[in-house]
Amino acid sequence: MPQKIVVIDDEKIVCDMAKKILENEGYEVETFMNSQLALERIRQQRFDLVITDLKMENISGMDILREVNHLYPQTKVIMLTAYATLDATIEAIRERIYDFFPKPVKIDELKKSVKKALES
């Protein structure tokens, strides 16, 4: 049974590339460009890992992180962001973020982080 990952980013290319790479690693990947729809999906379905952008229209990555922590404390969250301000980073750490990737994302490191998150 492959592990389930959801990728949320309002950039289509981020979703597409993450899906391609992670599926190639053997995971089952769902992508959402709309964070509202993603949150609704998360509420129905438990994922093993959530990869989300921080700043998005509608619901922010931080809101998703809080919701995931609340619903599924075992699910890890990796955050991608183009705006890695210190405030946002501290807040994410307080919300028990698993990993934090500034854009542009290095795929090898992301892959390593995903692997580690799902092994533990």
Place this chain on the structure above:
Amino acid sequence: MTIRKRIIIAALVQALLICIICFFAYISFKAVLTKLRTIEVIDDLNISLLEMRKAEKNYFLYKDLEALKELIKLGQERYELLKSTRYYVEPGLHDWAKKNYKVLLSTLKKYIELAQLVVNSREAPPHLEDELRNLGHQLTTFSETLLRKERENVNVIINQNIKRLIGSLVVILLIQLVLWQYFFRFIIQEIGIMGQLIKMVAEGQLHEVAAKPISPHNEIEIAIKAISDMARMLEKREEELLQTGKLASLGVLISGVAHELGNPLNNISLIAQTYLSLYDLLGDEDKKTYMGDVYTQSERIKRIVENLLDFSRQKKQELREHQLGDIVMRSIGLVGNNLKISQVKHHLSLAENLPPVFVDASQIEQVLINLFINAIQAMPGGGDLFIDVFQEPGNEWVFVKVRDSGTGIKKEILPNIFDPFFTTKSTKGTGLGLSVSYGIIRQHQGEISVESEEGKGTRFIVKIPAIKTNKGD
């Protein structure tokens, strides 16, 4: 011609007129004086003649030769006197009298000679005596007529002079009236132009004032030219200020843009990494799609950079017909990422069928971006930005209302917010944004106003004159 020259010429003309009047008055008075002297001489003559006639009478009554000798003596004295005073008496005489004055002299001479003849002949024949009496009578009649006529003449001359003086006075007054009227009308006209230009400067129509072609010919025109030069300098300063204000906005925009660049860069980077790591697994179609995406993303970067460059460039004012809605949308595009970073949601309401406006798009963009940035900065924890573009029915303006849900502006400082260098952002602000915006909108014959309530938000209303379109056609 300079005003100084005009005044000098007017004064000279006046002085000349007065001199001419004085000259004529002088001549008239001199004529009167001569007349009076002549009358005096004739008057004396009259008295002498009367005495001579008295002597003549005595001779005829008493045959007194001594009386006749007295007559001769008196006559000779008078004749000599008349001869010696002839040079100044004669010019004062009436034309009629001039001719007869000679006759008078010769008659007097004849009278004396006749009296001498009577004295010498002892027993004078009666015809000689008759002739003597006759001559005496002629002389007195003539002299009395002359005196009367000359006296009348003096009256005529004096009356004439009075009329002439009053006439010249009236003429001088009329000339002065016309001259000063012309002169003041000219000055008032020039001052009127000056006032109009100053008003235009105050209204911010610097370009029109600066473009006024003036080659100064007088002091007021020199002042007008100075106003025009001042407008030119102010226009230059305003351009510089405009650019400074723009650069201040640019500082804020750039942080947004830098972040905005992050996404396409990240996309390109992801595509490249995926392409490299999955190269063997990718089909030809996939590879083509990836390269197409790289191209699209690089175009996106180019567009972002171009927009920013376009905004930052210093441009000459270029008024054209534009749809205000288009400018508003472009401005929102430029601050799009600032809105996103600050978690500010914008709500644009754009009325349909708005008339166009005649504006410099880049300057209006600068105003709007400034208003948007201010609104974003007034909502540090995120919020809502409402942008309405509309027209009121029957109104000749197009409005842009920018409303935020931010901290609002304190009542005390509300009247100062359009002042240059006034800022509430301490070192972060230049205090130029709104003052430059105000200048830009005024230059477009528009208005910018503000309403704010502390804690609730601020609303800026920009109104710009609409171009009249003939919808009825």
